[in-house]
Amino acid sequence: MLLVQLSDPHIDLDRPGKAAAFARAVAHVNALPTAPDAVLLTGDCTEHGTAEEYEQFTALLRTLTVPAYLVPGNHDDRAELLRRFPPPGPALPGFMQYVVNDHPLRLIGLDTHRPGHGEGELDSVRLNWLDAQLQAAPAQPTLIFMHHPPVMTGLDVMDRIGLQGREALCDLLLTHPQVLRVAAGHLHMALTTRFAHTTVMTCPGTDTTLLPELSRPEQLLVQRQPPLCLIHAWSEATGLNSFTQAIAPTPWHALFDGRRWND
Ligand SMILES: [Fe+2]
Structure with a gap:
């Protein structure tokens, strides 16, 4: 089983370079010699969460030839995402948090979005739901994907927009060793x-x-540095291996074209 993880495209109508980069990432996935089972998109699909940005994002994502599983980032609008991308499996009502049971590696997407805040959160509602899902399949290898990573980076500005509820998530996962990876973005x-x-x-x-x-x-x-994606490969024989892969080389871009700067 093969998954490609992409993250943080930040589609922004004022910065067309973001859409061009996301289009290259989608083309990169479509051109892989072995088609993945799915793409995990770990949030910040758009910069401002506007309907116009989601239009552009959705149009680009439609060119992907495999299913995509999404979770919201701090820059996203949860309602817009839920409307356009209904959860593909059993979900927590009101959140973009769900289980995908269609593959040998079980996938659980967590919704760390906190409206109006850069930081993320996992409150007791979301954590209790996760606990119940994990209790229901204790022997099934599982990957959790989410936007805000439950880590301290040591970088003040990033840690200020880190994940609230990190310690409670750690305690919970100590009781569920079937979780082989937490794949995040942000x-x-x-x-x-x-x-x-x-x-x-x-x-x-x-x-x-x-x-x-x-x-x-x-x-x-x-x-x-150039953009990267993660390749999460699971088999009975190997367990879960995660490879880091460069997204296809970027074309020449006139950052300054002789008259003005272009993002
Ligand atoms: Fe981001």
């Missing part, structure tokens, strides 16, 4: 860390990978 960075009995990985954005300078936690001093 940071636009490639980060891997231990969490409860599992491993958290973050997928960078579809337009760039940020490499942070960690010695200045009060700043966010970054180097912009």
Whole structure:
């Protein structure tokens, strides 16, 4: 079973580079030698959560030749997402939080969206639902995907928009060792860390990978590197392996065209 994770396209009508990058990411997935079973899209589909941005996002996503499973990020509008992409499996009412039972690796999407806030949250309603889902299939290998990673990065500005409820999620997952991976986004960075009995990985954005300078936690001093996606491959023989893969090389772009700057 093969999954491709893409994250944080941030479609923005004022910054056409975001849509172009997302189109390249979709084309990259469509051109893979082995078609994945699905794409996981871990939030921040749009920059401002407007209907016009979702129109463009949806049009681009329609060109994907495999199913996509989405969860909302802090930049998203939950209602817009729910209207356009109804949960593909048993869901928590009012949230974009659901289980996909169609594959040998069970998938659980968590909704960490907190309207009007950059930080994310998992309150008792969402955590209790997760606990019940995991209790129902304790022997089934499971991947959880969500926007806000349950980690502390050490970067002040990122940790201020981190995940509320992180400790409670850790306690919960300690009782459910079938969770093999927590796949998140939000940071636009490639980060891997231990969490409860599992491993958290973050997928960078579809337009760039940020490499942070960690010695200045009060700043966010970054180097912009080419975008990456994660390939989560599961089989009985190997368990869950996650590969990091560059999204197809980007074309030449006139960041400054002699007259003005272009994002
Ligand atoms: Fe983002």
